[in-house]
Amino acid sequence: MSAMLLNKEKWPEFVGKLTGKKVWAPQADSEGMRFALLAEGEAPVPDYNNTRVPPKGVLFPQTETMLKFQVKATEVDEPELDQETVVLGLRPCDARAMAIVEKLFKWDIDDPYFIKRRDMVTLVGLACNDPGLNCFCPSVGGSPASTEGLDLLMVDLGENYLLEAVTGKGEALLKEMGDLLSEAGADEAKEKEKLVKEAEGKIKRTVDTEGVPEGLPGLWEDPLWGKVSASCLGCGTCTYLCPTCHCFDIQDEVEGFDARRCRTWDSCMFGEYTLHTSGHNPRPTRKERTRNRINHKYSYYVDKFDVIACVGCGRCSNLCPVNIDIIDTIRQVKEAL
Amino acid sequence: MKNGTNPYIPYPATVEETWYETGGDRCIKTFKVVFDDEKVRKEWSHLPGQCAMIGVLGIGESMISISCSPTEGDFLRFSVMRMGKVTQALHQLEVGDKMMVRGPYGNNFPVDDWQGKKILTIGGGVGQAPLRPIVEYVKANRDEYEGLTMIYGARTSGDLCFKGEFEEMSKCDDLACHLTIDVEEEGWGHNVGFVPQMLLDLNPSPENTIVITCGPPIMIRFVLENLKKLGFEDEQIYTTLENRMKCGIGKCGRCNAGNMYVCKDGPVFSYAVLKEIPEAFA
Amino acid sequence: MKMDLEQLRKTAAEVVARDDVKYLVGWKQGTYGYRVAPGFVEDAAGAAELIFSPLCTANLATYLTLVEELPIPRGQEPDDRKVAVMVKGCDSRAVTQLIVEKGIKKDEVVVIGCPCPGVVDPNLLAEKYPETEDQVEMKWNGEGFLLLRGGEETKIARDEVLAEKCRLCRYPNPVYSDIMLGDPVEPWETDEDKGVEEVEGKDVEERAEYWAEQFDKCVRCYSCRNVCPLCYCQDCVLDRLNPTWVNRAVNFSENTAFNIARAFHLGGRCIECGECERVCPANIPLGKINRKLAREVRDKYGFEPGVDPDAEPFQASFKPDDPEEFIL
Numbered sequence: 014m015s016a017m018l019l020n021k022e023k024w025p026e027f028v029g030k031l032t033g034k035k036v037w038a039p040q041a042d043s044e045g046m047r048f049a050l051l052a053e054g055e056a057p058v059p060d061y062n063n064t065r066v067p068p069k070g071v072l073f074p075q076t077e078t079m080l081k082f083q084v085k086a087t088e089v090d091e092p093e094l095d096q097e098t099v100v101l102g103l104r105p106c107d108a109r110a111m112a113i114v115e116k117l118f119k120w121d122i123d124d125p126y127f128i129k130r131r132d133m134v135t136l137v138g139l140a141c142n143d144p145g146l147n148c149f150c151p152s153v154g155g156s157p158a159s160t161e162g163l164d165l166l167m168v169d170l171g172e173n174y175l176l177e178a179v180t181g182k183g184e185a186l187l188k189e190m191g192d193l194l195s196e197a198g199a200d201e202a203k204e205k206e207k208l209v210k211e212a213e214g215k216i217k218r219t220v221d222t223e224g225v226p227e228g229l230p231g232l233w234e235d236p237l238w239g240k241v242s243a244s245c246l247g248c249g250t251c252t253y254l255c256p257t258c259h260c261f262d263i264q265d266e267v268e269g270f271d272a273r274r275c276r277t278w279d280s281c282m283f284g285e286y287t288l289h290t291s292g293h294n295p296r297p298t299r300k301e302r303t304r305n306r307i308n309h310k311y312s313y314y315v316d317k318f319d320v321i322a323c324v325g326c327g328r329c330s331n332l333c334p335v336n337i338d339i340i341d342t343i344r345q346v347k348e349a350l
Numbered sequence: 351m352k353n354g355t356n357p358y359i360p361y362p363a364t365v366e367e368t369w370y371e372t373g374g375d376r377c378i379k380t381f382k383v384v385f386d387d388e389k390v391r392k393e394w395s396h397l398p399g400q401c402a403m404i405g406v407l408g409i410g411e412s413m414i415s416i417s418c419s420p421t422e423g424d425f426l427r428f429s430v431m432r433m434g435k436v437t438q439a440l441h442q443l444e445v446g447d448k449m450m451v452r453g454p455y456g457n458n459f460p461v462d463d464w465q466g467k468k469i470l471t472i473g474g475g476v477g478q479a480p481l482r483p484i485v486e487y488v489k490a491n492r493d494e495y496e497g498l499t500m501i502y503g504a505r506t507s508g509d510l511c512f513k514g515e516f517e518e519m520s521k522c523d524d525l526a527c528h529l530t531i532d533v534e535e536e537g538w539g540h541n542v543g544f545v546p547q548m549l550l551d552l553n554p555s556p557e558n559t560i561v562i563t564c565g566p567p568i569m570i571r572f573v574l575e576n577l578k579k580l581g582f583e584d585e586q587i588y589t590t591l592e593n594r595m596k597c598g599i600g601k602c603g604r605c606n607a608g609n610m611y612v613c614k615d616g617p618v619f620s621y622a623v624l625k626e627i628p629e630a631f632a
Numbered sequence: 633m634k635m636d637l638e639q640l641r642k643t644a645a646e647v648v649a650r651d652d653v654k655y656l657v658g659w660k661q662g663t664y665g666y667r668v669a670p671g672f673v674e675d676a677a678g679a680a681e682l683i684f685s686p687l688c689t690a691n692l693a694t695y696l697t698l699v700e701e702l703p704i705p706r707g708q709e710p711d712d713r714k715v716a717v718m719v720k721g722c723d724s725r726a727v728t729q730l731i732v733e734k735g736i737k738k739d740e741v742v743v744i745g746c747p748c749p750g751v752v753d754p755n756l757l758a759e760k761y762p763e764t765e766d767q768v769e770m771k772w773n774g775e776g777f778l779l780l781r782g783g784e785e786t787k788i789a790r791d792e793v794l795a796e797k798c799r800l801c802r803y804p805n806p807v808y809s810d811i812m813l814g815d816p817v818e819p820w821e822t823d824e825d826k827g828v829e830e831v832e833g834k835d836v837e838e839r840a841e842y843w844a845e846q847f848d849k850c851v852r853c854y855s856c857r858n859v860c861p862l863c864y865c866q867d868c869v870l871d872r873l874n875p876t877w878v879n880r881a882v883n884f885s886e887n888t889a890f891n892i893a894r895a896f897h898l899g900g901r902c903i904e905c906g907e908c909e910r911v912c913p914a915n916i917p918l919g920k921i922n923r924k925l926a927r928e929v930r931d932k933y934g935f936e937p938g939v940d941p942d943a944e945p946f947q948a949s950f951k952p953d954d955p956e957e958f959i960l
Contacts (some may be wrong), residue, residue, distance in 0.1 A: 044849045044915045065913055066851060075851065076881045079358050084408045087362035087386070087448045121614065122599045125356045146665065146763055217765045218664065230608070233628045244670040246698065248855035250913050260603030263596045264873070264880050265410045272408040274358070277880040279596075279604070280853070284700070285871055286604050287594050290434035295593065295607070295632040298700040305606075305629075313609035334859055334911035335690065336662040336669035435874040 017176045017187055017194040018201060019167075021058070024174075026193055028056035031099050037071050038101040039064055048100070059102030062145045063326065067256035068103050072111060072130045073278075075253075079126065080274040084267055089274075094129050099186070102139040102167070105159040106150050106324040110256030111136065112162030116318040117259060135182045138163040142208050144216050147327025149340055152220045155324050157212035158205070168205045175201050218327075220343045226315035228350040229308050237345050242303035244335040249280035251329035251337070257310070257322045260286070281306055307342060357599055360403065360411065360450035361390045363426065365443050371429055371511040378476055378511055379441050380417070380429045383449050391424055394454070398461060398483035399590060399618040402453030403598045404428055409439040413595040413613065415480040416454060421490035426451065429479040429511055455598040456617045459484055459588065464560050468496040472573050474545050474565025475504050478511050480590045480617070481564050485519075492524065499554060503530040503545040503569075507538055528552060546572035549580070556582045563589050567631060574621065587621035591630065607632070637683065640718075640746075640813055644679035647716045647742055647811070656716035656744075657695045659688040665763040666754050666770075670695065684718070684813075685770045686777050689751045689795060691905040692717050693726035696736050697864035716742035720751070722797065724806035725903035725938030726861035731808070732937070733901070733945050735864055745809030747817045750790065750798035752777065754910075757793045761786065796919065797906030799823040807939050827920045828927060847887040849914035852880075856908035856918055857894060862901050869893070891921070899925040900946030903938035 019027055028036065028051065036051040039061050046061045048068040080089040115131060118124040140158035141148070150156060160166050165183035168175040175197055178184040187194065232238075252258040262279040265272060279286060282302050288294045296302050314322035323339065330338040363383040371378040385391040396402075396416055405411030412434075418427035432441045443449055461484070469488050471481045481500075488498045500519070504510045510529065519527040530541040530548045541548055546569065561582060563573050570589060577587055593605040593612045600614035608627035610616060624630045640658075648656050660671030660681045668687045673679050696717060704710050719727060727743055730736045749772050757763075761779060769780040777793065779786040798804075800823060805816045831839060857863045857870070870878050870890055878889045902922040909919040929935050932955050935946045 042849070043846070047849075065915075076883060082407050086407060087450065089359055089407070091356060091359070118601060120600055122357050124599075124601050125358075146765060230628075243672045244695075246694070246855060246858040246911075248858040248911070249851070249853035250855045250911070253851045253853045254913055259601070261596065261601070262880055263411070263602070264876070265408050266879050266881060267408045274407075275879075275881055277882060278851075279602070281603065283854075289592075289594055290437070295629065297702055301632070308608075309603075309606070313606065316609045330663075332913045334855055334907075336667040338663040338667070341663040 016197040016202065017190075018170075018197045019174045019176055019190070019194055021172060021174065023193050024058060025056040027190060028101065029054075030190060030193070033097070035096060035098040036101060037068060037098065039103075048103070051101075059139050061102075062143070063104050063107075063328075065328070065332065066254060067107050067110065067326065067328065068100055069107070069110065069114070069256050069259075071098065071100050071134060072127055073114070073259060073261075075278045077126060077276055078273045079263065079276055082272055082274075084270050084272050094126070095133060098130070098134045099137060100134060101137050103136060104141055104326070105138050105157065105161070105163065105166070106148075106155055106326040107256045108136050108138045108162035109150075109155050109159050110162070110324045110326070113257050113314075113318070113320055113322055113324065114259045115162075116320070117314075120317070135164045135186055136162060137165045137167060137183075137186070140166060140168045140205075140209065140212070142169055142212050144212055145327060145331075147218060147330040147338075147340065148216055148325060149219055149327060150325035151213060151216060152222055152340075153321050153323050153325045156209070157216075158209045168208065170201060170204050170208070173201075175205055218340050220340050221347055222311070222321065222343060224350055225343060225346055226312045226321065229312040229346060232346060232349050233304070235349050237349050238300050238304040241307075241337060241342050241345065242298075242300045245282070245299040245303055245337055246334060247282055247284065247299050247302070248334065249278075249282055250332050250334065251339075252280040252282055252306070253278055254328040254332055256324060256326055256328075281309070303337075307339075307346070311343065311346070357452070358597070360405065360407075360452040362386045362448045363451045365445050365447050365449060366425065368443065368445060371513075372509050374508075376431050376433060377441075378429050378431045380427060380511075381440070381443065381449060382418075382425050382427050383451065384425045385451070386448075394426075396420055396426075396454035397458035398487045399456070399458040399480060400454040401456050401598070401613075401617060402426065402428070402451050403455065403595075404430075404440065404449055404451050405436050406439045406443070407450055410436045411450070411452075412436040412440075413455070413592070413598055415590070415592075415617070417479040417482045419483040419486035419490060421487055429476065429482075431476050453598065455613055457615070459562065459618050461487055465494045466496060466558075468499070468559040470499045470554055470559055470561045471501065472545060472549060472561060472563040472565070473500075473502045474569040475509060476511060477563075477565030477569075478502055481562060482512055484562055489519075489525065496558060497524040497526075499526045499528070499552075501528045501530070501545060501548055501552065503532070503548065505532045507531050507535055544572070545569055546576045549573060549576050553580065556580060556586060559586060561587050563587070571631070584622035584625060585620055588618060589621065589624065590617040591619060591624075592617065636814075640684055641679050641682055643744065643811060643813060644673060644682050644716075644718075645676040647744065648673055648675060648679060650742075652713050653716050653742060654711060654713035656718070656742075657692045658682040658718040658744075659684060659690065659692070661767055664765045664767060666757060666768060682718075684746050686750070686752045686772055687754070687768075687770050688720070689754060689910060691720075691723040691726060691859075691861055691907045693719060693723050693730065693861040693905075694859055694907070696727070696730060696741060697861070698858075714740055714742050716744060718744045718746055719806055719809065720746055720748035721803040721805050721807065722748075722801060722903060722905040723861075724808050725803060726905060727938075728808045728941045729862060729901060729903055729938035730864075731941045732943050733862075735862075738941070742811070743806070743809045745806030745812040747805045747812070747814055748798075749804065749817045750801065750820075751795050752793040753795040756795075757788075760792060761788070795906065796827065796909075797904060800825055800904070800923070803939070808941055825923060825927070827917065828924050831920055831924070843888070844884055846916045847891055848884055849916060850882070850887040850891065851914055852882050852887065852890060853913060855911040855913065856916075859907045859911045860898070861905070861907075862898060862903070863894070891916075891918070895921045895925055898922055900929040900933070900935060901937050902926050 118127040310322040367382040596602040605612040656673040662669045777788040
């Protein structure tokens with residue numbers, strides 16, 4: 014299918030046609046912007062830089078029931094998984110993160126919760142015309158208009174959105190829209206190209222990652238880890254807000270006779286994360302944890318899945334309480350190589 | 351999701367026999383369990399070195415090494431040290447109670463590649479649990495291997511696991527069982543001293559031999575040192591690692607040592623691989 | 633503002649040169665824009681990077697108790713040297729409260745006091761004067777602030793970007809220090825605590841609804857707890873799994889339990905440095921809860937934490953005439 018155009022005035026109708034599906038979209042609240050389920054009739058225009066918390070929770074909720082059972086029973090029930098879902102207006106970096114994380118959740122054994130949700134979700138991305146201060150996606154293989162992980166890409170052309178299907182699911186969604194859309198022509202394609210180029214030009218904070226994945230293991234004992242982690246508070250901001258961080262904890266919760274096995278996001282920056290029951294901790298301080306976090310994203314993940322597990326969204330740099338800035342950290346790594 | 355496609359679903363297994371290996375605060379209790387569902391029982395297949403997630407619904411799960419060889423029969427054995435919330439709950443299980451089991455997880459000792467070789471196991475304390483399946487496997491396939499030597503030590507005779515099984519071993523000429531404890535005890539008819547020293551004293555030849563060692567980190571460190579002194583190559587030495595785990599299938603993230611997930615790439619590693627991972631002995 | 637950077641850096645260099653000082657924690661220029669980072673200084677070169685400016689919002693007293701000590705290898709002596717820390721007025725109250733609670737001992741620290749005319753709220757600043765990748769310099773300038781960026785000077789009125797904690801601040805000068813830099817600043821007239829009053833003005837249901845909406849955003853990253861200089865338990869009850877007091881699940885009930893437990897553990901201890909609210913990635917107005925409890929303790933018991941190093945700790949002391957109207 015060729016590219017289509019949607020007049021922005023018809024945006025509410027476009028959203029309205031998605032009835033019967035769960036629709037996630039960026040919405041403003043006292044936190045800033047965050048992804049939330051749209052109520053019937055709502056159609057906020059996705060005019061924003063990015064959300065504080067990434068939309069990874071659509072596929073990998075911060076808290077989810079894995080199994081339900083009765084105390085002392087041996088039978089377990091699985092939860093019903095969600096209905097068809099659309100995520101509207103997520104940024105290309107966040108969609109790319111989902112594709113990156115999917116590699117792990119599919120590695121050898123499928124993680125049924127993530128994969129099932131991925132199958133039921135249509136990801137409708139919105140290219141960034143105006144990247145944020147800490148956006149550095151081109152440094153890690155992304156782009157403000159990357160389609161990786163997306164089913165459909167929207168580009169804000171001013172009066173219209175340009176819609177390009179990336180997958181069959183994206184095409185199906187365009188078909189559902191019927192005559193709301195009109196065909197886009199060569200002018201719009203050119204306009205898009207121009208906008209993407211401009212957006213890339215607006216990215217000021219960049220980092221050269223060449224040689225970093227191969228070089229990191231050699232820097233194991235480098236003093237840079239002590240320097241980078243000295244001020245670390247050991248909180249979960251960088252990992253919880255990271256769209257590629259995927260670690261989780263599993264705990265049983267009991268309420269009366271009803272119980273569930275539940276998984277929640279976990280963070281490698283917490284001491285308890287690797288603490289053995291014996292009291293031994295293979296990563297006893299924030300230095301080892303910081304080193305692991307960076308190595309995991311920029312080296313281990315590359316070894317395993319051939320891609321850096323960082324999409325350059327800049328959230329950890331934006332929101333680290335003590336200015337531990339991943340762009341700066343990778344620059345320090347690069348210098349130490 | 352249908353039952354069977356979700357790897358996180360544990361299956362009930364009934365405790366058929368259980369006994370204490372050791373006493374004290376951190377006592378070790380062994381469970382022999384059999385899956386209730388015949389289909390699960392038939393489909394289950396593991397090899398020495400692999401682990402399983404075992405637990406109690408409403409409390410949680412722990413990754414525990416399977417301490418029996420598949421050659422022993424259609425059951426599983428786990429030797430569990432009482433340490434935290436889950437292992438405390440497991441220790442309360444008695445004959446007839448249900449244990450929830452999923453697995454098997456991780457890689458296994460490359461027993462096929464080792465055919466025709468001499469096998470030497472060096473264990474300390476509860477570290478004998480993952481070695482026991484190897485011992486049993488080699489015993490059951492005696493013709494395939496050149497022989498088996500077992501060195502096993504603990505602080506006291508009361509801290510040795512699987513005590514009843516050693517007598518029979520020492521009666522066979524192609525199986526050798528060397529036991530040691532740290533301090534002399536009355537009536538102890540075996541060696542006294544630390545495991546690494548006993549290894550030096552026995553002075554095994556590295557020729558055509560595979561060594562598998564498991565035990566406390568300090569023991570492993572000195573065993574490795576002494577193996578090098580005896581002329582063993584890195585490729586001849588194997589060990590198994592443990593780390594905190596939640597999922598068992600390489601998703602939850604926490605068990606990595608460097609770029610290796612202990613639950614999937616391990617727990618069995620050759621020293622040639624491990625020595626390249628700075629975090630492996632952390 | 634009488635204290636100059638040269639004096640600060642000179643003092644810092646002298647302190648870290650002392651045999652009995654391990655390192656000094658101060659503020660240094662961050663990696664870009666308005667960012668300021670905690671600096672761990674061990675020598676004169678490090679001291680030369682230190683700054684003190686209206687962007688130095690962080691309370692560095694938290695680093696006095698954040699150290700993760702590894703077991704000392706056999707044969708090695710423990711390093712008992714002191715840690716030096718630079719504090720503003722509010723930060724010094726944290727040090728004082730830590731001394732009161734015996735979380736630290738006076739002779740373990742060298743406290744360098746920096747009288748503070750008030751710092752900026754980095755979010756307000758970025759909202760009005762967008763942050764760029766360029767590093768900036770910011771100064772106190774008479775009644776307001778001066779922003780220097782790329783050769784340009786911008787005068788900013790104090791009220792426009794002053795941090796909320798500073799509007800309410802009654803202790804701009806360090807209440808406890810070993811070394812004081814510069815001259816004391818004149819305390820200013822404080823605003824009414826509109827944030828707390830606004831919530832107090834709601835009825836019970838509205839209040840519950842307000843906090844439900846706030847706690848719903850909590851991602852339980854624990855940055856509020858970890859940044860707090862007075863949350864220094866090595867083994868936090870909220871992390872415990874055996875028994876589990878608060879589930880790992882992130883939902884209204886557990887989030888409320890977490891936030892309320894923390895607030896109560898800080899009642900009579902919180903020194904209102906506002907760090908929890910500054911670092912919260914979900915913008916939860918944690919300051920309102922903590923200031924509300926501080927106000928209750930002040931009104932009912934006449935106690936204010938972190939102003940007198942010889943005080944008895946509030947939560948561990950008892951007077952026969954303590955009001956007990958809230959006890960059933």
